[in-house]
């Protein structure tokens with residue numbers, strides 16, 4: 001019985017991977033959040049964006065791909081014991097590691113991207129992809145909290161994403177690092193989104209965007225740096241982190257909530273324009289394509 005089910009899952013996966021398939025697969029919009037250096041707010045922003053989208057009624061997966069420094073579980077006040085690498089090593093099942101944060105939001109603990117790619121030809125990978133399709137096939141959004149920097153694994157994730165958000169902050173070294181990340185992304189993407197965190201106000205944020213955008217325009221061909229918005233430096237965010245709360249959950253009247261809502265509105269609007277031309281694909285196909293990059 002179980003074997004039959006697995007066989008059916010495998011068949012369905014083959015069908016999904018086949019571009020000519022007529023299957024009505026859900027399109028999971030993959031949004032990766034990255035930065036040139038650490039400590040700029042990627043995990044905080046990933047968790048709060050994922051939560052806000054889930055509250056809007058979307059089905060959301062939040063993939064922790066900040067290898068080694070995984071801390072989304074802390075931000076979400078839960079505890080992760082095993083991750084995707086344990087699943088691929090057959091130490092546990094995918095359903096054992098996925099954590100339901102609320103009805104619409106699932107935390108998917110990842111690990112080193114380099115580890116995951118090693119399994120691309122393994123039989124366990126096929127089983128994993130079939131399970132992923134069953135458990136995560138209905139996601140509207142997959143938000144990926146990537147590690148800082150531009151490792152090969154990170155680049156693969158960014159290249160396969162529908163949208164990439166580069167987070168940075170006003171200090172000059174962070175801006176230089178962000179520009180370096182944008183430049184690498186421009187090799188495989190024709191647009192990247194900029195989110196400025198820890199800003200004093202919107203005016204400061206606008207000026208920084210204009211500065212980076214000007215450099216990008218004159219140095220990178222056929223590329224658009226899209227401004228998603230800014231998040232001000234707010235002691236509420238630090239306080240929420242310390243108390244393992246999401247500002248998007250308990251503080252709907254805060255400036256941070258307002259600013260993040262704007263960012264999400266811009267993001268959804270951008271995606272809606274793009275979806276008309278993009279290919280349908282779900283979580284399992286996304287992971288398969290990632291693996292195939294290695």
Ligand SMILES: Nc1ncnc2c1ncn2[C@@H]1O[C@H](COP(=O)(O)OP(=O)(O)O)[C@@H](O)[C@H]1O
Nearest residue numbers: 038039040041042043044232233234237238241
């Ligand atoms: N806009 C902000 N205002 C104040 N503190 C912030 C803001 N954004 C992030 N933080 C704090 O900065 C620290 C680093 O954020 P984190 O999300 O862990 O960064 P990263 O994932 O990029 O390393 C956390 O303690 C977080 O609460």
Ligand SMILES: [Mg+2]
Nearest residue numbers: 042043066071
């Ligand atoms: Mg982080």
